[in-house]
Amino acid sequence: MSLIVQKFGGTSVANPNRIKEVAKRIIRTLEKGYDVVVVVSAAGDTTDRLISLAYEITPSPAEREIDMLISTGEQISSALLAMAIESLGHPAISFTGSQIEILTDDTHTKAKIVDINTERIWKHLHLGKVVVVAGFQGISIDKDITTLGRGGSDLTAVALAHVLKAKVCEIYTDVPGVYTANPKIVQDARKLDFISSEEMLELASSGAKVLQSRSVELAKKFGVLIHVRSSFTDEEGTMVKEKVKGMEEALVTGIAEDIDQAKITILDVPDRPGIAAKVFGELARESINVDMIIQSAPIRDKNDISFTIAKSDLEKSLKIMNKVKEEVGAKDVISDKNVAKVSVVGVGMRTHSGVAAKMFSALASKDINIEMISTSEIKISCIIKKDKMEEAVKILHDTFELGKTSYKDKDV
């Protein structure tokens, strides 16, 4: 029998009534003849509430204990959903990441999946049950509970879809699919029927919240088909595929914004070899992901290094940077939380020049100052002031005519 992995996010399981709706949807999938493995997130703001409890106790809670704490959110959802499915007359069983043995490394709060033991899943599927797995969590070699970082339930779902060779990994969320821009900001943002995993990856890592970027990466790597769709309607969402037909000409597919970044600048760093390695080595050791990096041209053997990180890593990063500052003899460390990143993504950029220029002039037309720029083959990102973000997204969506057109090459 063909198997489908369905992942339901926090808003989809926010309360008992929604959980019952999710159960009905799962039953509908079963009735179509599929086996179903379900992955659930914690309800609503559960994870945030638990984390704030930890910070009421101490400003620097041990990360191993954070994982013990926050993994309970998904455990609760999974148990409640299993009950709801059973109450509709279909057997179901819930498992934590530890119980399944979703083996990870021991980087608490940001663990990476190493392997998944499928034995218990197959056994209970064979017994005719829906298997409900608590997302976002695993177990380390030391048998400690680990978590996979924000959006980690998507990763659990894609990883399970891969190891179970599922037909599709359905990601149910509170929006109908992937849009050309955030519909809360851009009124005529358009839902995409298809998107390439490459573009999805860039959008996700640029701040589009609909899918966690690591999960897209994993799906891309193993050819897992992802279907992003709404848990509130039955309409089709967006298919994320390795290759999308007729996409060759697509120039710009979407705009993403990210207001969860912070910028750190180290001033007057001596221009010696190994300094950058030192700065970013120390951050990597603490598992802090650096996004954009800019190093100014050296003036009198000194230069400035700016980089962006997740806002949640700011405090920790500043501590590290102040230590690094002393060690390398830099002048000062400053930070800015009031920044936003806007990104333009499209596979067509690869073969068409001029997208960057068009983006910069669009931003300039609205007097929006660009503080940092980074580019990939199919993406251009700019750091701007946070209060200019909405305006920037709107003008970019307009400039690339994303509201009106479907995948078509445009004059640049």
Add this chain to the structure above:
Amino acid sequence: MSLIVQKFGGTSVANPNRIKEVAKRIIRTLEKGYDVVVVVSAAGDTTDRLISLAYEITPSPAEREIDMLISTGEQISSALLAMAIESLGHPAISFTGSQIEILTDDTHTKAKIVDINTERIWKHLHLGKVVVVAGFQGISIDKDITTLGRGGSDLTAVALAHVLKAKVCEIYTDVPGVYTANPKIVQDARKLDFISSEEMLELASSGAKVLQSRSVELAKKFGVLIHVRSSFTDEEGTMVKEKVKGMEEALVTGIAEDIDQAKITILDVPDRPGIAAKVFGELARESINVDMIIQSAPIRDKNDISFTIAKSDLEKSLKIMNKVKEEVGAKDVISDKNVAKVSVVGVGMRTHSGVAAKMFSALASKDINIEMISTSEIKISCIIKKDKMEEAVKILHDTFELGKTSYKDKDV
């Protein structure tokens, strides 16, 4: 080094500030040179809130899933407490019952401890850590999460104290110790400095909430010394010991009340051998504990069987009894939730007659009707109407002069 097990109940860990206070108390114990293993309950009403979520989903949630669900409460407390201890500069580590391997049978929601693996505990104690264990939970042979029933954290603590050969098992609670009666009902109720485990067992199984009766039983069996004390003050509480000096003459030690019971009566049961076995066998199969049983004298080959159970088991029990009624040809099954049990406990009863008579006449003096009676060597319990409970406890406490006297034989 000598080891102490400390158990903190739900009110002691109800919020971050209280958890910090608990951490300080643990540090004070460490500073006296003890190793400490801590057992925690779920904060405040967490367990009840989780259970009501389950019942919002379905009227008959699967018990395996209930255990998945409610075991999270203690997991949260244990992680938060470990953080709090670490924030005071002392290493600590939290474990779930599954992680420790508190092995139980598979009677979900009422599991019995079969064995405890002490390896991880000893290892981390050896590393100088405070080991914080989530109470109330274990793991079955199928590697499913189980829970030990109401008050199960006490059981976890006593069982750990036994296998770790702890000097004492300190049960921290929101009252200063064991009283001669519920101080919320009887103004001059007196805290006991010592109580025998035998009496404590009778008081606990008679409704005194301060200790779970199964944990007292376990402590009695293995000679674990329990110290019941307040988590809000440093004063000594009540020591529960196998033998208490000078206790030989103690007649009545305390009064307990229980309003969590319900009464079921099966009317006109045919007077044939094997009927009672059938009735109580069916209840036992569903792990429903029956407390008091009364069978009326047969009239024309029929009799009535009345028994009491926990109120929470009423619905399930009625279902079973209605089935039994059909099978044995009884006339009807009726139930009453508005009952209370009042009990008088004391080792002196063993050698002194007249306590029962004194109890009955005290109740009669207040026009309190006795619906059922049961006695043990050191306890007499009566089922009365629930609205008479407070009056009954007060008159019994007065009658046996428990407010004024310490352990002394009184004229009966």
